[in-house]
Amino acid sequence: MGDPRRPRKKYKRPKKLYDAARIAEEKELVKKYGLKNRKEIWKAEAKLKKIREQAKKMILHPEKQQDFLKRLASLGLIKNDATLDDVLALTKENILERRLQTVVFRKNLARTIREARQLITHRKIKIGGRICDVPGRIIKIEEEKEITKK
Numbered sequence: 001m002g003d004p005r006r007p008r009k010k011y012k013r014p015k016k017l018y019d020a021a022r023i024a025e026e027k028e029l030v031k032k033y034g035l036k037n038r039k040e041i042w043k044a045e046a047k048l049k050k051i052r053e054q055a056k057k058m059i060l061h062p063e064k065q066q067d068f069l070k071r072l073a074s075l076g077l078i079k080n081d082a083t084l085d086d087v088l089a090l091t092k093e094n095i096l097e098r099r100l101q102t103v104v105f106r107k108n109l110a111r112t113i114r115e116a117r118q119l120i121t122h123r124k125i126k127i128g129g130r131i132c133d134v135p136g137r138i139i140k141i142e143e144e145k146e147i148t149k150k
Helices: 019-031 039-058 062-074 084-088 092-097 100-108 113-121
Strands: 126-128 147-149
Touching: 019 092, 019 113, 039 062, 039 084, 039 092, 062 084, 062 126, 100 113, 100 126
Parallel strands: none
Antiparallel strands: 126 147
């Protein structure tokens, strides 16, 4: 099976590792969002896949749809009046926009997206008075107001 102490992978590599079109697209995303490596894109894709699978299951359970949509709205991925079609239309860019690193840059706490990552890893960013050193953390709407520089 596997070592139970070892955490499970949170992403899947692409089937074709050397696909020129995919590599060019990922290169642009790495540059735009200041990512460390392509693995972070693959993690965003895995999160998106999981959200889409949940949305497809919600079609059969309309009583649970409101809670699901409310949770995604609190993460800032969709608007408050969105439907399941809007959830299925999400892209990996939507998820990358909600990362702490991108939010810090968009709030002008850092001059560049790379500087935002450095501030976070050097423990200079607080969320609600608590230090957060994870650049890939997905930020909720209410947490966004509480982000400050140390």
